[in-house]
Amino acid sequence: MEKIIVGLIVVIAVIALINCARSAFNKGACPGCSCGDKTKTPPRRSR
Amino acid sequence: MDKIKLTVALAGNPNCGKSTIFNHLTGGRQHVGNYPGVTVEKKEGLIETDRFEITLVDLPGVYSLSAYSDDEIVTRDFILQGKPDAVIHILDASNLERNLYLTTQLMELNVPMVLALNMSDLAQARGKRIDDRKLEALLKMPVVVTVGHRNQGTRELIDAVVRAHESAGQLTDRQAVDYGLEILEELVKIEGELCRGAVFPGFYPARWVALKLLEGDVSLEKRISSLGAGAAVLDQVLRSRQHLSAHFADSAEVLVADRRYGFVSGICAEVMAEPAALRVSMTEKIDRVVLGPLLGLPVFALVMYVIFKFTFAFSAPVVGWLEAVLARLSGSVSGLLPEGLLRSLVVDGIISGVGGVLGFFPLVLFMFFAIAFFEDSGYMARAAFVMDRFLSRFGLHGKSFLPLMIATNGCAVPGIMATRILESRRDRLITMMVTPFMICGAKLPIFALFIGAFFPPEKGAWLMFLMYGLSIAIAFFSAWLLKKLVFKGQSAHFVMELPPYRLPSLTGLFLKMWERGWLYVRKAGTVIFLFSIVLWATFRFPEAEPPPGLSPGALAAYQLEHSYAGMAGKWIEPALRPIGMDGVGGMALLAGLAAKEVVVSTLATAYSIGQSDHGTGVTLKERLRRDPFWSPLKALAFLMFCLIYAPCVATLAVFYQETGARIKWLLFLVGWTTSLAWLAAFLVYQTGRILGF
Numbered sequence: 001m002e003k004i005i006v007g008l009i010v011v012i013a014v015i016a017l018i019n020c021a022r023s024a025f026n027k028g029a030c031p032g033c034s035c036g037d038k039t040k041t042p043p044r045r046s047r
Numbered sequence: 048m049d050k051i052k053l054t055v056a057l058a059g060n061p062n063c064g065k066s067t068i069f070n071h072l073t074g075g076r077q078h079v080g081n082y083p084g085v086t087v088e089k090k091e092g093l094i095e096t097d098r099f100e101i102t103l104v105d106l107p108g109v110y111s112l113s114a115y116s117d118d119e120i121v122t123r124d125f126i127l128q129g130k131p132d133a134v135i136h137i138l139d140a141s142n143l144e145r146n147l148y149l150t151t152q153l154m155e156l157n158v159p160m161v162l163a164l165n166m167s168d169l170a171q172a173r174g175k176r177i178d179d180r181k182l183e184a185l186l187k188m189p190v191v192v193t194v195g196h197r198n199q200g201t202r203e204l205i206d207a208v209v210r211a212h213e214s215a216g217q218l219t220d221r222q223a224v225d226y227g228l229e230i231l232e233e234l235v236k237i238e239g240e241l242c243r244g245a246v247f248p249g250f251y252p253a254r255w256v257a258l259k260l261l262e263g264d265v266s267l268e269k270r271i272s273s274l275g276a277g278a279a280v281l282d283q284v285l286r287s288r289q290h291l292s293a294h295f296a297d298s299a300e301v302l303v304a305d306r307r308y309g310f311v312s313g314i315c316a317e318v319m320a321e322p323a324a325l326r327v328s329m330t331e332k333i334d335r336v337v338l339g340p341l342l343g344l345p346v347f348a349l350v351m352y353v354i355f356k357f358t359f360a361f362s363a364p365v366v367g368w369l370e371a372v373l374a375r376l377s378g379s380v381s382g383l384l385p386e387g388l389l390r391s392l393v394v395d396g397i398i399s400g401v402g403g404v405l406g407f408f409p410l411v412l413f414m415f416f417a418i419a420f421f422e423d424s425g426y427m428a429r430a431a432f433v434m435d436r437f438l439s440r441f442g443l444h445g446k447s448f449l450p451l452m453i454a455t456n457g458c459a460v461p462g463i464m465a466t467r468i469l470e471s472r473r474d475r476l477i478t479m480m481v482t483p484f485m486i487c488g489a490k491l492p493i494f495a496l497f498i499g500a501f502f503p504p505e506k507g508a509w510l511m512f513l514m515y516g517l518s519i520a521i522a523f524f525s526a527w528l529l530k531k532l533v534f535k536g537q538s539a540h541f542v543m544e545l546p547p548y549r550l551p552s553l554t555g556l557f558l559k560m561w562e563r564g565w566l567y568v569r570k571a572g573t574v575i576f577l578f579s580i581v582l583w584a585t586f587r588f589p590e591a592e593p594p595p596g597l598s599p600g601a602l603a604a605y606q607l608e609h610s611y612a613g614m615a616g617k618w619i620e621p622a623l624r625p626i627g628m629d630g631v632g633g634m635a636l637l638a639g640l641a642a643k644e645v646v647v648s649t650l651a652t653a654y655s656i657g658q659s660d661h662g663t664g665v666t667l668k669e670r671l672r673r674d675p676f677w678s679p680l681k682a683l684a685f686l687m688f689c690l691i692y693a694p695c696v697a698t699l700a701v702f703y704q705e706t707g708a709r710i711k712w713l714l715f716l717v718g719w720t721t722s723l724a725w726l727a728a729f730l731v732y733q734t735g736r737i738l739g740f
Contacts, residue, residue: 002387002388002389003388005389006388006389006392009392009580010580010581010584013577013578013580013581014581016577017574017577017578017581017641020573020574020577021696
């Protein structure tokens with residue numbers, strides 16, 4: 001039973017991390033950190 | 048052949064010699080009237096050349112384009128609604144700084160401009176030397192030196208107007224004031240509301256309206272409030288003003304004006320030389336020392352040392368206390384949970400991993416507070432100015448130092464995004480390549496951990512200072528090498544804003560510290576938490592069958608060695624041995640690619656599983672110190688590698704996007720940084736060994 005619970009926790013963590021990495025490459029920000037949040041950055045200077 | 052008709056406006060401060068130039072240019076062909084609805088005189092004149100018929104409109108003399116007087120409203124409305132083909136902006140060269148304030152605002156109206164440096168004879172008589180070519184290059188608009196009362200340079204003005212009109216397509220390439228991230232964020236929000244409600248379409252640029260509303264422009268507020276979606280826009284304006292006031296303890300109007308004055312000071316510092324006796328303000332007195340060629344760099348080094356000294360001296364007791372609390376928590380949970388996998392996951396995985404990172408939270412807070420102090424006081428802008436002299440030698444653009452500072456002040460991700468302030472692609476790519484070398488908030492716990500574990504406490508600030516200096520040196524060296532080998536070419540001209548010095552507000556400092564510090568905690572609670580669980584599993588499984596008769600310590604080491612992570616560590620160990628690292632250190636570095644704090648949490652988990660003293664309250668620092676494998680030399684080589692090697696996934700992702708999704712640059716960055724890191728660590732370790740350390 002203990003093994004199943006621990007296994008589930010690890011699997012959920014792996015899925016969440018894969019989500020994090022995908023989010024980082026799609027949005028330029030990981031969910032745990034808003035430092036790269038595009039809404040917080042100035043628009044590109046028009047040329 | 049019909050002549051081309053142009054309308055040209057003449058703008059400038061009162062008493063800048065505008066009317067004299069107007070009279071010289073138009074001769075007797077003048078018409079005086081009134082602007083509709085106001086009692087402001089409207090003077091128009093005609094100029095004819097062989098190709099053009101130019102209607103010259105003499106706008107009222109104004110100091111700014113706010114809405115305090117009819118003159119100001121008439122001037123800006125004429126430029127925005129009348130859409131002249133060009134604006135001749137007359138500047139009193141003997142009062143350049145005061146006059147350039149209007150220039151910054153005229154530039155925001157996005158109209159072709161020509162600058163006339165008028166009264167240049169008076170400026171010369173006062174000992175002021177103005178580099179008009181440099182001014183032209185910095186502002187990206189034609190600059191003509193004129194002496195109005197002698198009719199010197201006035202014909203050249205018309206030639207310049209024609210040039211400006213013909214190159215109007217390149218208009219937006221001009222340097223504009225950088226209002227800073229905080230103000231820009233609010234401008235984007237207001238602009239969003241303006242566009243959503245389709246308020247003010249047509250001749251008013253949305254960014255200009257947003258800026259004016261933020262400044263509290265009563266005339267625009269009145270017009271917006273009478274429109275359907277106006278209420279939502281004004282609500283956002285109010286929220287933005289309140290946010291900025293809370294952040295900087297000053298009104299938005301003052302903040303915007305400060306930025307403009309900063310921009311003007313930057314230009315004056317670049318293009319004007321004046322006798323020392325003329326400079327009187329406190330800001331200028333301080334700048335004479337801080338920006339001086341002799342003391343500029345030592346002052347910068349001193350400021351950085353003060354930041355680290357403050358950080359280490361004041362945070363040490365709090366970090367020690369927090370580490371003790373976390374260690375006690377680990378002990379208590381060990382007592383509560385029965386021996387088994389779940390206890391190991393909670394104690395060795397989550398508490399050790401997350402706790403290892405969270406333990407340094409006070410240190411990060413103190414560091415951010417100290418940096419915010421120098422940032423808000425106006426010194427950091429000077430630091431960039433001082434560094435510019437060196438940056439240009441290394442192939443970096445002067446403005447590149449700002450992204451480097453942003454990376455040091457928190458994270459390389461906004462640092463890489465801040466490279467957008469650089470206009471040339473070459474400068475951007477070089478700066479993006481070297482920004483990850485800076486010691487960001489996430490690398491800080493690694494340095495704090497190893498310096499704390501292997502070096503005496505009184506040397507902490509010095510070592511951190513050295514590492515910081517080294518990160519700058521490596522960034523400069525890399526930029527130089529990249530310039531020589533990959534990105535050849537010249538840097539563009541730029542203006543560095545020099546805002547006036549001010550005493551930072553405590554509320555602003557605490558807000559900034561908390562905003563940046565909170566990101567650290569959030570990351571520890573999410574990404575680091577998840578990684579701690581996964582890494583624990585890789586260090587804990589598969590469960591090996593140990594040979595009988597092993598002591599508890601040897602049993603733990605056996606388990607670690609035969610885990611997935613242990614086996615992977617063994618596999619990469621040969622590449623790490625020449626730089627004084629073992630498999631566990633290698634695994635920590637590999638995991639650090641996810642987020643640099645994970646280096647610490649990986650070591651914490653590995654040392655918690657790999658030693659028999661689980662839950663006994665022993666800190667990671669202590670465990671590292673007790674491990675016979677480590678030595679101060681190996682710690683130094685490890686730190687060297689951490690300083691330089693490939694950045695984390697979030698940074699790589701932003702780098703990938705900002706370089707236009709070019710995989711070749713991404714691979715180049717990873718390869719370049721990691722090989723440089725290996726080489727530097729190898730040099731440190733092998734030289735240290737030869738010298739007998």
